[in-house]
Amino acid sequence: MKTVPRAPSPELQTVKALSRLFPPSPGSAGAGASCRKEVFEVLAPHLPQWISRPKAAPTAVLSALARERRADLAELVLIFMLESGVPVDVYHCNSVITACEKGRNWQRALELIGEMPRMRVTPDEVSYNAAISACEKCGHWQLALGLFGSMPGARLTPQEISCNAAISACDKGGQWQLALALLSSMPALRLAPNRVTYGAAISACSRGSQWQVALDLMNQVSVRTDPISFSATISACEKGGQWHLALGLLHEMPQVRAVPNEISYSAAISACEKAGSWQLALELLSSMPDVRLAPNEISFSAAISACEKGGQWQIALLLLSSMPSLSASPNVISYNAAISACSKGGQWQLALGLLCSMPGLSLEPSEISYGAAISACGQMCGQWQIAIGLLRAMSEIKLSPHEISYNAAISACEKGGQWQLALNLLSLMFEARVAPDETTYTAAISACEKGGQWAVAVSLLGEQSAESLNLLVAVRQQKLEEQHFMT
Numbered sequence: 001m002k003t004v005p006r007a008p009s010p011e012l013q014t015v016k017a018l019s020r021l022f023p024p025s026p027g028s029a030g031a032g033a034s035c036r037k038e039v040f041e042v043l044a045p046h047l048p049q050w051i052s053r054p055k056a057a058p059t060a061v062l063s064a065l066a067r068e069r070r071a072d073l074a075e076l077v078l079i080f081m082l083e084s085g086v087p088v089d090v091y092h093c094n095s096v097i098t099a100c101e102k103g104r105n106w107q108r109a110l111e112l113i114g115e116m117p118r119m120r121v122t123p124d125e126v127s128y129n130a131a132i133s134a135c136e137k138c139g140h141w142q143l144a145l146g147l148f149g150s151m152p153g154a155r156l157t158p159q160e161i162s163c164n165a166a167i168s169a170c171d172k173g174g175q176w177q178l179a180l181a182l183l184s185s186m187p188a189l190r191l192a193p194n195r196v197t198y199g200a201a202i203s204a205c206s207r208g209s210q211w212q213v214a215l216d217l218m219n220q221v222s223v224r225t226d227p228i229s230f231s232a233t234i235s236a237c238e239k240g241g242q243w244h245l246a247l248g249l250l251h252e253m254p255q256v257r258a259v260p261n262e263i264s265y266s267a268a269i270s271a272c273e274k275a276g277s278w279q280l281a282l283e284l285l286s287s288m289p290d291v292r293l294a295p296n297e298i299s300f301s302a303a304i305s306a307c308e309k310g311g312q313w314q315i316a317l318l319l320l321s322s323m324p325s326l327s328a329s330p331n332v333i334s335y336n337a338a339i340s341a342c343s344k345g346g347q348w349q350l351a352l353g354l355l356c357s358m359p360g361l362s363l364e365p366s367e368i369s370y371g372a373a374i375s376a377c378g379q380m381c382g383q384w385q386i387a388i389g390l391l392r393a394m395s396e397i398k399l400s401p402h403e404i405s406y407n408a409a410i411s412a413c414e415k416g417g418q419w420q421l422a423l424n425l426l427s428l429m430f431e432a433r434v435a436p437d438e439t440t441y442t443a444a445i446s447a448c449e450k451g452g453q454w455a456v457a458v459s460l461l462g463e464q465s466a467e468s469l470n471l472l473v474a475v476r477q478q479k480l481e482e483q484h485f486m487t
Contacts, residue, residue: 010046011060017042018065018073039076047084054087062095071099071108088119094126101134109134110143125156132165141173148182160191168200176208198223202232211240218249225256231263238271246271247280262288262296270302278303278310285319297323297331305337313345320354330361336368343376348383351376355390367402370394375408384409384416391425403434410443419451 021038043050050058058081065074074096081088093116100109109131116123128151135144148166151158163186170179183201186193193201198217205214214236223229230253237246250268253260265288272281285303288295295303300323307316320338323330335358342351355373358365374390377383387409394401401409406429413422422444429436436444 009060010049011057012064014042014046014061015064015068018077019068019070022073036076036079039073040080043077043080047086050081050084050086055089055091058086059091059095062092062099066095066099066102069099069102071096071103071105074099075108082119088121090116090121090124090127093119093121094124094130097127097130097134101130101137104134104137106131106134106138106140106143110147113147123154123156125151125159125162128154128156129159129161129165132162132169136165136169136172139169139172141169141175141178144169145178158189158191160186160194160197163189163191164194164196164200167197167204171200171204171207174204174207176204176210176213179204180213193220195223195226195229199226199228199232202229202236206232206236206239209236209239211236211242211245215245225258227253227258227261227264230258231261231267234264234271235267238267238274241274243271243275243277243280250284260291260293262293262299265293266296266298266302269299269306273302273306273309276306276309278306278312278315281306282315295326295328297328297334300328301331301333301337304334304341308337308341308344311344313341313347313350316341317350330363332358332363332366332369335363336366336372339369339372339376343372346376348373348376348386352386365399367394367399367405370399371402371405371408374405374412378408378412378415384412384418384421387412388421400432401434403429403437403440406434407437407439407443410440410447414443414447414450417447417450419447419453422447 018039021042022035046057058077062074062077065071065077078088078092078096080086081092093112097109097112100106100112113123113127113131116127128147132144132147135141135147144166148158148162151162163182167179167182170176170182179201183193183197186197198220202214202217202223205211205217211233214233218224218229218233230249234246234249237243237249246268250260250264253264265284269281269284272278272284281303285295285299288299300319304316304319307313307319316338320330320334323334335354339351339354342348342354351373355365355369358369370390370393374387377387377390391401391405391409394405406425410422410425413419413425426436426440426444429440
């Protein structure tokens with residue numbers, strides 16, 4: 001007996017009609033106020049039903065638009081309701097705020113919270129939870145905490161969802177201390193932390209390189225089988241240089257029925273990379289298909305970087321070339337690691353080849369890409385022309401060379417007997433407010449010595465060192481002020 005397909009509900013038909021009229025367009029603001037006439041024409045036939053059933057029908061339409069991340073259309077529907085005399089309640093407003101949250105429109109989510117009283121609607125816990133989550137998704141941890149802290153004043157009791165979103169906001173904002181403070185405050189609020197709570201707190205500790213605290217949190221029974229918490233703790237150990245603990249956690253996961261994922265393996269591979277154990281990194285990478293995991297860009301990049309640190313430029317290039325066949329697209333990080341591997345291996349031609357091939361793959365070389373290629377030229381005598389050319393190319397594409405790039409170019413000039421160019425580059429560093437370091441002066445002085453410019457070398461060692469010290473202090477003070485302003 002054939003099953004007769006059910007006709008879509010009137011609410012679903014309305015949503016489809018609106019989506020056809022205003023299809024989502026990446027990078028655009030969607031249906032704006034200028035489109036309200038067309039939206040109102042679609043909704044007008046449903047007005048009698050919406051007035052008679054103000055809760056069911058409009059809520060279904062708004063909820064469907066929220067699932068589709070169409071905050072633009074959801075807000076126009078809400079305006080239609082207000083102007084047409086359809087009673088608006090907290091469920092309608094929450095659906096629009098949720099649409100803003102899913103669409104990462106945190107500003108509008110906050111505005112709606114403030115506008116609800118004028119609609120004679122009182123925000124509830126769901127309203128605040130959605131707004132907190134909107135701020136969290138966009139990295140505004142201060143706003144998220146502000147909303148969380150204002151809930152008691154609005155006679156609202158924070159829920160587990162509220163705490164989880166606030167802790168996750170602290171995680172993304174690098175505020176691990178605040179994340180732990182929120183976690184510790186939950187019992188006083190009669191809230192029980194769950195896997196999501198601990199996962200967000202552990203992730204915050206990972207970003208803050210607090211591997212000991214992350215391990216303590218992992219001892220909670222409720223998260224001992226959670227793959228997300230395991231991955232975050234492995235990452236914390238990786239950042240803390242505890243590669244043996246990272247591998248131990250990875251091997252423990254199957255024993256407690258926590259299924260490792262790509263994030264778990266990538267973090268463990270990165271831990272091996274930081275420990276200089278390229279063999280272990282490759283072993284982990286090659287074992288991923290055995291547990292039905294496909295290595296991704298992060299896994300490969302970490303393994304290539306491990307080979308770079310281990311001086312295995314041939315293997316690094318082999319891994320890079322094998323990525324497309326394994327459905328992993330090389331990214332800027334992958335190429336940077338491979339270029340650096342060639343640089344350390346003295347393969348300046350290969351390093352330049354990789355750098356030049358990046359635009360053809362729609363990859364924009366970064367300061368690190370150019371710095372590694374310039375370093376490759378600095379390793380070989382006589383390649384100072386290419387090093388200078390790369391340094392100039394950076395300025396043409398509005399990339400700011402850092403001290404590593406300048407040092408490599410000065411070193412190339414030193415090896416090529418170009419002491420005048422070496423001094424010119426040193427003066428350019430001062431103009432660009434890039435503080436020379438010991439490596440800079442060592443290469444510049446060596447260039448002067450090889451050119452028989454002993455007086456210049458002595459003068460450089462004395463007078464310019466004081467100027468460099470003053471600039472270094474000024475730059476560091478500026479960075480401290482910027483960090484203070486951000487916090």
